[in-house]
Amino acid sequence: MDTTLTPATAALNVELLRKDFPALHQSAHDHPLVYLDNAATTQKPQSVIDRIRRYYESENSNVHRGVHFLSQLATDAYEGARRTIASYINASDPREVIFTRGTTESINLVASSYGASFVPGDEVLISTMEHHSNIVPWQMLCERRGCTLKVIPVSDEGEIIYEEFERLLSERTKILAVCHTSNALGTVNPIQRMIRDAHALGVPVLIDAAQALPHGPMDVRELDCDFLCFSSHKMFGPTGVGVLYGKQDLLESLPPYQGGGDMIESVSFEGTTYNELPHRFEAGTPNIAGVIGLEAAVKYLQKVSPAAISSYEAELTDYATKTISSIDGVRIVGTAKRKVPVMSFLVGDIHPYDCGTILDRLGIAVRTGHHCTQPLMHRFGIPGTARASLAFYNTFGEVDALADGIRKAKSMLMR
Amino acid sequence: MSESTSIRERERQIVDEFSMFDDWMGRYEYLIELGSDLPLIEDRYKTDEFKIKGCQSQVWLRPDYRNGRVYFRADSDAVITKGLIALLVRVLDGELPADIATAPLRFIDEIGMKEHLSSTRKNGLASMIRQIRSYASSVTAEA
Ligand SMILES: Cc1ncc(COP(=O)(O)O)c(C=O)c1O
Numbered sequence: 001m002d003t004t005l006t007p008a009t010a011a012l013n014v015e016l017l018r019k020d021f022p023a024l025h026q027s028a029h030d031h032p033l034v035y036l037d038n039a040a041t042t043q044k045p046q047s048v049i050d051r052i053r054r055y056y057e058s059e060n061s062n063v064h065r066g067v068h069f070l071s072q073l074a075t076d077a078y079e080g081a082r083r084t085i086a087s088y089i090n091a092s093d094p095r096e097v098i099f100t101r102g103t104t105e106s107i108n109l110v111a112s113s114y115g116a117s118f119v120p121g122d123e124v125l126i127s128t129m130e131h132h133s134n135i136v137p138w139q140m141l142c143e144r145r146g147c148t149l150k151v152i153p154v155s156d157e158g159e160i161i162y163e164e165f166e167r168l169l170s171e172r173t174k175i176l177a178v179c180h181t182s183n184a185l186g187t188v189n190p191i192q193r194m195i196r197d198a199h200a201l202g203v204p205v206l207i208d209a210a211q212a213l214p215h216g217p218m219d220v221r222e223l224d225c226d227f228l229c230f231s232s233h234k235m236f237g238p239t240g241v242g243v244l245y246g247k248q249d250l251l252e253s254l255p256p257y258q259g260g261g262d263m264i265e266s267v268s269f270e271g272t273t274y275n276e277l278p279h280r281f282e283a284g285t286p287n288i289a290g291v292i293g294l295e296a297a298v299k300y301l302q303k304v305s306p307a308a309i310s311s312y313e314a315e316l317t318d319y320a321t322k323t324i325s326s327i328d329g330v331r332i333v334g335t336a337k338r339k340v341p342v343m344s345f346l347v348g349d350i351h352p353y354d355c356g357t358i359l360d361r362l363g364i365a366v367r368t369g370h371h372c373t374q375p376l377m378h379r380f381g382i383p384g385t386a387r388a389s390l391a392f393y394n395t396f397g398e399v400d401a402l403a404d405g406i407r408k409a410k411s412m413l414m415r
Numbered sequence: 416m417s418e419s420t421s422i423r424e425r426e427r428q429i430v431d432e433f434s435m436f437d438d439w440m441g442r443y444e445y446l447i448e449l450g451s452d453l454p455l456i457e458d459r460y461k462t463d464e465f466k467i468k469g470c471q472s473q474v475w476l477r478p479d480y481r482n483g484r485v486y487f488r489a490d491s492d493a494v495i496t497k498g499l500i501a502l503l504v505r506v507l508d509g510e511l512p513a514d515i516a517t518a519p520l521r522f523i524d525e526i527g528m529k530e531h532l533s534s535t536r537k538n539g540l541a542s543m544i545r546q547i548r549s550y551a552s553s554v555t556a557e558a
Contacts (some may be wrong), residue, residue, distance in 0.1 A: 029439070351493035355469045360533060361439055369471055383473070383492075412444055413494055 012312040017304065018279040020045040020395050029131075031363025032396045034405075039183045039342055039389030040212055041233045041366050044297070048237060049295035055289050055413055061290055064279070074236050078288050079294035082278070088298045089113060089228065090219040091245055095277040098251070099291050102242035104133040106229035107177070109244055109281065110135035110206055113254040114175065118324060120146030125203075126154040126190075128379050129182040132372040134208045148175070148180040154379060158185040158334035165194065173203045178213035184371040184387065185334025185343030187315075188212075204250065210234055214391060215340045217301070220245055232290060236391075237297035241290030244281070251277055258283040292317040297322055309392045316340040316390055320399045326389075327406055329414070333385050341390035344371070347406060350413045358409035359386070364402055419514035425506045426522035433526035442528065443495065450497035453504060456488040469547055470539035472496045478550045485551060486511050499528075501542055507547065515551035520544060 018024055023043040026033050026144065035043060056075065061070035079094070086094040100106045109114035112367045114136075118124075124138045128151055142149045150173070152165045160178075176198045176301075181188050195205045204226035209218055213235040220228050228245040232238055256263055258273055265273040274280050301309075320343050325332050329348040347355050356368035369384040370377045377384055388402055436442045454464065460477045467474040472493030479486045487504045489496040506522065507515050521542070532540065 351472055351496075353493045354495045355534065357495055357536070358443070359441070412440070412447065 003016045012308045014395055017176035021393055024403055028363040029361050034364040034401050036388040036390060037365045037367050038391040039047060039211060042236045044236055045300050047300050048097060048293050051291045052238060052289050055292050062066060062285055065072050074288055080216040081291045084295045084298055088217060089245055090221050093248055096245055096248050098244040098278045098281045100242045100244050101240060102231040103229045104210060106242055106244035108135055109136045109257045110227050111141045113257050115141040116255055118145040118147050118174050122147040122171045122397055123150050125141055125168055125173045127151045128154045129185060129376050130179055131183055134177055157336050158187045159336045168197060171201060175206060176203050177206040179208040181340055183211045184344055184373040184376055187334055188338040188340040189335035192223060195223055217306050226250055232294040235297055238290045241287045241294055256280055260284045297308050301390050312392055313341050319396055323399050323403045327403060332382055343388045344385040346385055347410055348414055352384050353410045354413050355386045358412055359405045362405045364405045419510060421515060422506055422510055422518050430525045440469050446498035447494050449501045450494050453501040454488045456490045468541050471535050480554045485512050485515055488538040511534035512555040515547060516548050516555055542557055
């Protein structure tokens with residue numbers, strides 16, 4: 001298992017690492033698959049697939065419920081995964097890690113439970129570059145509670161306009177909810193500084209880290225964020241599971257989200273008392289296999305070495321930016337100084353959907369459209385883009401294939 | 416009711432034309448070319464009323480019922496999509512509403528495009544066809 005992993009100090013041996021990801025080795029429309037849709041979801045290493053399989057083959061049982069052997073095994077694995085993930089993000093306590101269905105559910109949980117105490121006049125502060133899942137739950141909350149949604153504008157480069165953020169942040173702000181990394185532009189936001197400034201006014205901060213974790217670990221204590229949300233499937237783990245990290249005292253003060261089994265201490269028709277953290281927020285049978293699979297993904301990332309990933313990805317970002325933007329007529333949308341290897345682009349006046357269709361025929365997987373960030377596309381005055389989003393297993397050769405593909409699409413579609 | 420022979424004939428023509436290409440690139444390029452023959456909808460009709468839902472690109476289609484027959488004008492901001500509409504319009508334009516409503520439209524399978532279309536494109540195409548058929552049925556019912 002994982003024999004191909006490089007030591008922490010060495011450069012990434014990408015060709016070797018790719019062998020760990022079975023789905024990368026296939027053809028699409030008679031071309032070798034070039035998978036550049038990692039911001040939508042990432043491929044899974046064999047160790048994750050094997051771990052899930054092992055769970056179903058020899059540990060499958062419900063958690064927290066049985067006295068029997070298997071149930072104990074499953075519970076130990078599930079709670080062990082919680083400890084691994086808590087320590088990966090440097091949480092103070094595993095109880096601060098709540099398992100959800102994904103980033104979307106994590107944000108909805110906070111909007112629903114934390115937002116339950118909001119009153120008219122309160123404000124929620126987000127940014128223009130948020131994914132719909134960090135917009136709509138707050139809009140729904142504001143509608144329910146009579147609060148106001150405030151939106152931090154972004155610059156032409158796709159960066160948060162910091163002075164505007166400072167202007168919009170006030171004592172009325174009940175929560176600041178922003179993405180660490182933009183899925184549509186690749187921008188990495190100055191999260192640390194934003195958290196510090198928000199806390200100076202007593203404003204708690206939720207970080208949507210869905211696009212951050214695939215590119216490197218995070219330290220919630222160093223950041224001092226109050227909530228952190230992310231999805232397993234975007235960080236090489238299985239679909240259907242995600243994490244809500246919350247500071248313990250904050251989580252303890254929140255009303256439950258969904259009601260059901262596991263989240264209760266005792267139930268009677270006169271009244272119900274709720275379980276402790278983290279179970280209070282995990283109603284019903286959780287995605288046990290998913291959680292265990294996520295743990296395997298985290299262990300995989302730890303072995304590959306976060307430092308090696310981050311320096312390789314920096315090179316990849318530079319190379320991709322140069323290569324793609326040197327094609328005549330190509331415009332990259334999102335040119336922030338700090339970026340992950342996410343390239344949103346437009347080719348002349350070619351519709352992104354046409355461009356994506358031709359690229360697909362060439363075996364190149366990109367996403368086209370608004371990337372669940374319609375307000376951001378509106379800000380740039382475009383209906384959408386084609387987006388190539390890379391992971392550490394993508395190669396410079398694949399960037400060249402994308403560039404060739406764009407040239408071909410251009411010659412077919414430009415008129 | 417029997418199938419319209421003129422619709423079937425035009426379908427056959429298209430199938431013939433597409434059979435001249437032996438690779439996907441040729442077919443796509445031809446499709447894109449056909450898009451430029453599409454009778455364009457006037458800008459003032461590019462409204463929600465004539466917009467087809469369920470497409471990744473914007474598509475407008477305006478049927479017009481004159482002297483017992485249906486004529487179409489359409490447009491899209493994506494050229495491959497435009498080519499697909501142009502094919503549909505070429506086959507159905509000027510036909511009787513009852514024939515349009517019941518045309519099986521086999522040519523899409525027969526030109527070998529279907530396997531080349533992604534599922535979002537298939538959905539888009541399906542909603543175009545649904546909208547065309549439902550319009551045709553509604554004027555048939557009126558007639
Ligand atoms: C920045 C960001 N936030 C939230 C989400 C939603 O994640 P999920 O669909 O896994 O809940 C995504 C996924 O596209 C994302 O990129």
